[in-house]
Amino acid sequence: MKNEAFVHLTDALPPDIARRKAMGDLEGAKRLIDLRLSAAGQPELAERLMVERLRLERLPRDYPYDRAQALTMIRAEWPGCSEEQFDGLVDAGRIDWRMIGSVPHYHERFLESLRLYPAQAPGLHQEHTDQTERELTLERLRDAGALTARITLRAGIRARTDPAGREVQAWLPIPAACPQQSEIQILDATPGGVCAPEDAPQRTIWWKSRGRDAFTVTYRYLHRAVYIDPLTIRPSRVQPSFDLEEQWPHVVFTPYLRALAERLTDGLSSPVEKARSLYDYVTGYVDYRYQPAYLQLDDIADTCARELRGDCGVFALLFITLCRIVGIPARWQSGLAVRPDSVGPHDWAMFFIAPHGWLWADCSYGSSARRQGQVQRRRHYFGNLDPWRMVANSEFYAPLTPPMPGWRQDPYDNQRGELMVDGRGLDDPERECTQELLSFELL
Structure with missing residues (x-):
């Protein structure tokens, strides 16, 4: 393939x-x-x-915007932004760029990245996210020890052009069996859909048709978050040996990452303490910046450690790689972040400490909490998650079911779906993906 x-x-x-x-x-x-x-x-x-x-x-x-276009976009909100200030934001790594046509071009979501850092881009309109409900939910989870949500979602994908008469294949992610999820039900779907096994590494519902341009699936599941303070775990003397290998092209034990992992865990003997040190480094030093399609990224973990910039999946891969280097089993998990008022793709990490078992690390949320001065929330996402999730994927860079023969829009992860017409995979401008929250209930 x-x-x-x-x-x-x-x-x-x-x-x-x-x-x-x-x-x-x-x-x-x-x-x-x-x-x-x-x-x-x-x-x-x-x-x-x-x-x-x-x-x-x-x-x-x-990277669609040249310098003049990028400056015009910033100055539409921040008229006083000078060229020197713009260059300073680029030099500080707040604006991502690539050379195209022998001149710099800037990332399509560079303004959204800048809004996260009002001290450096004070003239831009700031998008405030009210974290009150999240904080209350996390507090309730810590007090109760566990919270379960019953969630109903509808997902869809369609071609932007009419594929009449042509063969169309579509894959949409659906909930997978995992420690957090149970009672998975497919409530409705476009006829002809075939569900992958519940334990598929990237679980989907798949269609093959002729001329159909849109596909939808509605599903319901229970998602359970259990709270534990990882620092209370007394690790076994012998830890397991699974999920410790490199996984090219992005989980690679480069000399730089080996040296970084050695420095961060020097003098530590407990795997919990080692994992906590790695989490503290990733969440304390890596800042969030919107990324291009992962297809464009080279050696994600090493690049993140050098640039100290990334999004949720980049954070997760760096943490996973560092954990594996120091002998802590770690793996990928992803799907959707399901807030009661919004739904969107999200990635995070798992790590294993015997005799307890799997724990979680959401380094992206931890970094965000650090940026916002929320110490308790940052601590929470080392070892724990929240009930606002849909897990579809348990492996990074795994095939779909059946494997997609054309180029995928994202060859590594599947959060929004894939669409193929006459053997050619469609890129983002050629398709439209939707996720709609129908109901959310904390039990």
Whole structure:
């Protein structure tokens, strides 16, 4: 399958292609890739080159604004923003950019990233999120020891153009069996949908049809959050040996990450203390910044540790990689964050401490709590989550059911769904995905 080729992102590009990409000559880089793919003698490079060509095709969508456009967008809200201030925000890593057409272009959500840091971008309109209900829910969870939510959601995906007469395949994520979820029910779905097994690593409902342009599924499930203070666990002397391996291309034990993990856990013997030190570093030093499609990212964990910027999945992969380096089993979990008033994609991590078992770490929420001065909330998300979730995925970079033969929009995770027409996977501009909360009840 095509998407298996992403493991080759760890292979270096030929220097002439890498130089073209670095200078923003995307067309030149694609031309050199095509020349190499058409020539004999380097079949070992073919998958790496095909993946890179796809990334070059999609890159301009993630970084659509040149400098003049970006400044105009900022000044529409913050008229006094000078070019020097703009450059300072770029230099500080608050604005993400890539070279396209030999000039810098800026991330499509750079304004949303800037709004998170009012001290550095004081002229922008700030989006305040009321955390009162979350704080009350977390307090109730800590007091009660556990909370269960009954949640009903409807998800959909459709093509933006009419696929009449063509073969269409669609995959939508649905709740998976996991420690937090039970009583999973499919209440309604577009006819013909086939559900993957409840323990599928990326669980979906799948359709194959001709000419249909839209697919929906409605499901209900129980999601249970259990509270524990991880620091009260007395770890077993011998810890398990599963979920400790590298998983290319993004869980890689680079020399930098090995050195970082060694420094952060130096002198610590308890795996709980080690995990807490890693969590404190990730949530204390990495700031949230919206990311391009993960397809565009290289060596996610190492890059995050060097840039100290990331989104929820990037935070999770860094924590998972550091845990595995120091011998703590860790793995991925993702799906949706389901607030009573909103639904959206979210990722987090799991780590294992014997004899207790699996614990959770939401480093993105922990970093957000640090940014907002919420010490208790930051502590909560080391070891614990909340009942506002839908878990669809238990592995990063796992196949769908059945595997998608065309290029996926996201080859690593599946939170909003995938759509394929006549064997070609559709990218974001070609499709529309929805998640709608129908009911939310804390039991």
